[in-house]
């Protein structure tokens with residue numbers, strides 16, 4: 041059994057998150073591996089978060105032995121390995137391990153950034169040119185649709201991203217598919233395989249617990 045605390049404690053690993061951000065993925069993983077942990081909501085100026093990640097981005101993670109980690113992919117690999125849960129990284133199958141690496145890289149390196157033009161169009165325009173925001177957002181939506189098409193094709197006939205059981209990739213897919221489902225301009229139901237996986241995984245006890253802790257709905 042594990043427990044989730046809201047206060048800092050030495051040797052208990054701490055995940056810093058903002059509700060609904062990509063830190064939801066390692067938060068789900070902490071529940072899947074069943075390790076005692078603190079999940080702390082941290083705004084950009086939180087001094088504990090800034091001590092690990094001066095940019096204020098989440099996720100950030102304070103490990104059980106006290107060092108700070110950034111980058112969701114690194115944090116998730118650390119959590120799975122430290123818990124002895126190699127099964128969540130492809131077990132001892134080299135092909136599955138490669139596929140986990142490919143999909144984790146795709147999600148963190150390609151798909152996650154494709155949302156930024158939609159969420160923060162001002163990042164892509166110099167000066168304050170608000171009338172251009174809709175065009176930038178449309179460009180972002182196209183990127184999201186392209187990524188979703190790739191995800192959807194891969195998931196045809198599959199219940200998980202890699203092999204026959206869940207891996208860290210499935211955890212990471214939760215915040216990404218949630219974003220895709222909830223933004224205007226994307227018909228998420230058109231991606232039937234992705235929608236099916238999302239509808240199934242949102243009932244997973246670890247997903248339910250992490251979302252509840254963060255105060256968010258699917």
Ligand SMILES: N[C@@H](CCC(=O)N[C@@H](CS)C(=O)NCC(=O)O)C(=O)O
Nearest residue numbers: 061062096097098099111112113148
């Ligand atoms: N490459 C980083 C991306 C982290 C990231 O972009 N996090 C977002 C939330 S999903 C963030 O905190 N952005 C900065 C901000 O909101 O101020 C990772 O995979 O961890």
